[in-house]
Amino acid sequence: MRTLFPLITLTAMCAFLTSCGSESSSESVFGKMPDGREVKLFTLTNEAGMVAKVTEYGAILVSITAPDKDGEFADITHGYDTLEGWLGNTSYFGATVGRFGNRIAHGKFSIDGKEYSVPTNNDPGGIPCGLHGGIKGFDKVLWKGASFTDAKGEGVKLTYVSSDGEEGYPGELTVEVTYQLTGNNELIWEAKATTSAPTVLNIVHHSYWNLSGDPNTSINDHELTLYSDEYLPTNAGLIPTGAKAAVAGTPMDFTKATLIGARVEDEFDALKLGGGYDHAWVLNGTAAGDLVKAATLRDPETGRVMTLSTNQPAVQFYGGNFLDGTATGKGGVAYQHRTALCLETENFPDAPNQPDFPAAVLRPGEVYHHQMVHAFSAE
Numbered sequence: 314m315r316t317l318f319p320l321i322t323l324t325a326m327c328a329f330l331t332s333c334g335s336e337s338s339s340e341s342v343f344g345k346m347p348d349g350r351e352v353k354l355f356t357l358t359n360e361a362g363m364v365a366k367v368t369e370y371g372a373i374l375v376s377i378t379a380p381d382k383d384g385e386f387a388d389i390t391h392g393y394d395t396l397e398g399w400l401g402n403t404s405y406f407g408a409t410v411g412r413f414g415n416r417i418a419h420g421k422f423s424i425d426g427k428e429y430s431v432p433t434n435n436d437p438g439g440i441p442c443g444l445h446g447g448i449k450g451f452d453k454v455l456w457k458g459a460s461f462t463d464a465k466g467e468g469v470k471l472t473y474v475s476s477d478g479e480e481g482y483p484g485e486l487t488v489e490v491t492y493q494l495t496g497n498n499e500l501i502w503e504a505k506a507t508t509s510a511p512t513v514l515n516i517v518h519h520s521y522w523n524l525s526g527d528p529n530t531s532i533n534d535h536e537l538t539l540y541s542d543e544y545l546p547t548n549a550g551l552i553p554t555g556a557k558a559a560v561a562g563t564p565m566d567f568t569k570a571t572l573i574g575a576r577v578e579d580e581f582d583a584l585k586l587g588g589g590y591d592h593a594w595v596l597n598g599t600a601a602g603d604l605v606k607a608a609t610l611r612d613p614e615t616g617r618v619m620t621l622s623t624n625q626p627a628v629q630f631y632g633g634n635f636l637d638g639t640a641t642g643k644g645g646v647a648y649q650h651r652t653a654l655c656l657e658t659e660n661f662p663d664a665p666n667q668p669d670f671p672a673a674v675l676r677p678g679e680v681y682h683h684q685m686v687h688a689f690s691a692e
Contacts, residue, residue, distance in 0.1 A: 338355055338356060338357045338358070338460040338461075338462065338467040338468070338469060339355070339356045339460075340353050340354070340355055340356075340458075340460055341353065341354050341356070342354070343368050343369075343370070343396045344395065344396030344397065345396075346370070346400075346455055347400070350455055352368060352369050352370050352396055352455060353368065353369050353458055354366055354367070354368050354369075354375065355367045355368070355458055355460055355469040355492075357466070357467040357468065357469065357492065357493070357494040358467060358494065359466055359467070359494050359495065359496050359498065360496060361380070361496070361498055362378075362380065362386060363377065363378055363379060363380075363386075363494060363498055363689070364376075364377070364378045364386075364494075365377040365378075365492065365494045365500055367458070367469050367471075367492045368396070368399065368458075369455055369456045369457065369458045369471060370396060370399055370400070370454075370455055370456070371399065371402070371407075371408045371409060371451065371452040371453060371454070371456075372408070372409035372451065372452075372456045372471045372473070372490045373392075373399060373402075373406070373407040373408050373409070373452070374390065374392075374407040374492065374500075374502075374518070374520050375392055375393075375399075375407060376388045376390055376392060376643075377389060377390055377494075377500060379498070379524075379617055379619075379689045379691075380617075380691055381526070381615035381616055381617050381691050382615060382616030382617075382691045382692060383616075385526075385615075387525075387526025387527075387615075388526065388643065389522055389523060389524050389525075389526055389617065389619075390406070390407060390520050390521060390522060390523075390653075391404075391406050391407075391521035391523065391528060391640075391642055391643070391648055391652070391653045392406045392407050392521075392642055392643055393406070393642050393643060394642075394643050394644070398642065402452070403640070404521070404635075404636070404640055404648075405445055405452055405519040406519070406520070406521055406640075406642070407519065407520045407521070408451075408452035408518075408519045409451050409452060409471075409490050409504070409516065409517075409518060409519070410445040410446055410450055410451055410452050410516070410517045410518075410519050411445075411446045411450060411451040411488070411504075411514065411515065411516040411517065412446050412450070412451070412475065412479075412480070412482045412486065412512065412513065412514055412515070412516070413431075413443065413445075413446060413482075413513055413514065413515045413665070413673070414445055414446065414515045414516060414517025414519070414657065414659055415444070415445070415515060415517065415593070415629060415657070415659055415662040415663075416435065416442040416443065416444055416550075416551060416552055416662045416663055417431060417442060417443040417444075417513075417663055417665060417666070418440075418442055418550070418552045418663050418666055419433065419440075419441055419442065419443075420432060420433040420441065420442060420443035420481075421666075422513055422665035422666055423665075424483065424511045424512070424513065424665075424674055425511060429481055429482070429483060430481055431443040431447050431480055431481035431482060432447040432448045432480060432481065434447060434448050436550070437549070437550050437551045438548070438549030438550045438551070438586070439549075439550075440548070440549060440550025440552070441550075442550055442551075442552060442663075445517070445519070446480060447480035447481065448480065449480060450480065451473065451475070451488070451516070452519070454473060456471040456472060456473045456490070457471065457472050457473070458470065458471045459471075465493055465495045465496070465501075466493055466494050466495040466496050467493070467494055468491055468492055468493030468494070468501075469491065469492050469493075470489060470490075470491045471489070471490045471491070471492075472487070472488065472489050472490075473487075473488045473490075474486070474487050474488070475487075475488065477509065477510065482512050482513070483510050483511065483512050484508040484509050484510030484511065484512040484675075484677075485508065485509040485510070486506055486507070486508050486509075486512060486514070487506060487507050487508075488504065488505070488506045488516065489504070489505045489506070490502070490503065490504045490505075490516070491503045497688070498688065498689045498690065499686055499687065499688045499689070500686075500687040500689070501684070501685075501686050501687075502518045502684070502685050502687070503682075503683065503684045503685075504516040504518075504681070504682070504683040504684075505680055505681060505682050505683075506675065506680070506681040507675075507677075507679070507680055507681070508675050508676070508677060508679075509677060510677065511674055511675070511676045511677070512674070512675055513664075513665045513673045513674055513675070514673065514674075514675045514681050515659055515660045515664065515673060516681070516683055517629075517657045517658070517659045517683075518657065518658075518685060519655055519657055520655065521633065521653035521654065521655055522610065522619065522653055522654055522655070522656070523535075523612075523652060523653045523654075524610060524611070524612035524615060524617040524618075524619060525612050525614060525615055525617075526615060526617075528642065528643065528644075528646045528648060528652055528653070529646060529649070529652065530652065531574065531650075531651050531652060532573055532632065532633060532651055532652065532653060532654045533572065533573050533574025533577065533651055534572065534573075534574065534612070534613070534614070535572070535573050535610055535611065535612050535613075535654070536570040536571065536572055536573075536610070536611040536612075536613060537567050537570070537571060537572075537573050537608065537609070537610055537611075537630070538567055538568070538569065538570045538571075538608060538609040538610075539567035539568070539594045539607070539608050539628065539630065540568075540596060540597050540598075540605070540606045540607060540608065541560065541567075541568070541594035541595055541596050541597055541628070542559060542560060542561070542568065542595075542597060543557040543558060543559055543560060543594070543595040544557070544558055544560055544565045544583070544592050544593065544594045544595065545557060545558075545592060545593045545594075545595065545627070545661060545662070546558050546582075546583060546592075547583070547586060547587070547592065547662075548586075549586055551586065551587060551591060551662075552662065552663050553593065553661060553662055553663055553667065553670075555667050555669060555670075557595055560594075563581060563583075564576035564577070564579045564581050564583075564584060565581075565583060565592070565594075567594075567630075570609070570611065573590070573632060573654070574651075577589050577590060577632065587634065588634040588635070589632045589634040589651070590630050590631065590632035590634070590654075591629075591630075591631045591632065591634055592629070592630065593627040593628070593629045593659070593661055593662055594627060594628050594629075594630060595626065595627055595661075596623070596625070596626055596627060596628060603624060604622045604623065604624055604684065604686065605622060605623065605624075606620065606621070606622050607621045607622060607623045607625075607628040607656065607658050607685075608620070608621045608628055608630070608656050609621070610654075610656065611692075615691070616691045616692050617689070617690075617691050618689070618690045618691060618692060619687055619688070619689055620687075620688040620690070621656055621658065621685060621686070621687055621688075622685070622686045622688070623658035623683075623684065623685045623686070624682070624683065624684050625658040625659050625660060625683055625685075626660060626661065626671050627658070627659055627660065627661050628656055628657065628658050628659070629655065629656070629657040629658075629659055629662070630654065630655070630656055631654060631655040631657070632651055632654050633650065633651040633652060633653045633654050633655075634650070634651065636648045636649060636650050636651065636652060636653065637649070637650060638650075658683070658685045659683075660673050
């Protein structure tokens with residue numbers, strides 16, 4: 314059944330959508346896929362002067378500029394200058410990852426008694442796992458983008474249909490990801506999905522942040538607060554054991570603003586296994602559908618602050634431990650060890666195999682919804 318709307322004038326429609334003329338985000342051709350398909354780049358701006366760029370390839374955040382305490386703008390993400398760089402992206406810089414972000418032990422899970430296998434494309438500690446959706450996850454496919462503007466600000470909506478059996482995951486999945494840059498200096502990333510058959514799902518945003526604006530500097534000098542009293546211990550394969558552990562009295566305690574580098578080299582089992590910080594923290598007070606604070610990141614030198622909120626139960630803090638200078642990014646910079654960090658809001662890693670973890674199965678008739686809000690300021 315169709316819903317009919319009364320006709321309104323073009324002027325009234327534009328006033329309602331605030332999307333006419335120069336107020337809409339700009340689109341340009343970013344390059345072409347190896348098979349010749351055109352890839353668009355969307356540029357979002359706000360009145361404060363912030364600029365965010367998003368590409369259809371991988372639903373990737375290419376860059377975002379934010380002001381420091383003196384009003385100086387700089388790009389605060391790792392990535393590449395050209396589409397060719399992103400096509401070779403092996404670090405998931407800026408990407409939308411899925412179907413299942415983070416790790417699935419041995420690339421296996423069961424739904425309603427039926428076992429499924431997905432590619433094991435990662436093996437920390439010599440233990441194989443499925444990572445970030447597989448060999449060709451959502452970060453390596455071409456999405457379809459469309460710009461929009463509403464009362465909050467400029468945005469882009471990206472859609473992708475993942476076929477039944479893609480990378481071993483059951484069900485045809487219809488996915489919609491939006492990025493929006495608001496007038497309040499917020500970048501909102503949001504993912505929604507529906508499925509034709511029961512499947513597991515954990516769509517995750519994977520930007521690498523360095524609030525100094527200088528990609529050569531270490532993020533060990535950043536201050537981090539995580540709104541969490543517990544983290545998930547892992548085995549040598551970085552797969553959660555199923556237990557939760559209190560952060561109090563350990564190097565995992567970021568309940569108060571703490572320099573990231575202050576304890577990263579401590580003799581602590583979790584840090585040894587991860588080569589530093591690469592764990593999921595269980596967020597305090599998470600309720601279905603509600604936004605809660607996940608993290609606050611601050612660079613003391615520039616005064617830039619990013620506060621992250623989400624409706625998910627965990628945040629994965631990854632300290633850039635595997636950056637080793639082999640990835641040459643924007644401006645020809647070779648990204649060195651711990652020059653950026655990730656704060657990935659998400660369901661618990663390996664949730665499909667852990668009965669005490671939040672459910673990870675999406676069924677027909679249900680809508681998956683993941684929202685994260687990055688609020689930028691300076692002090």
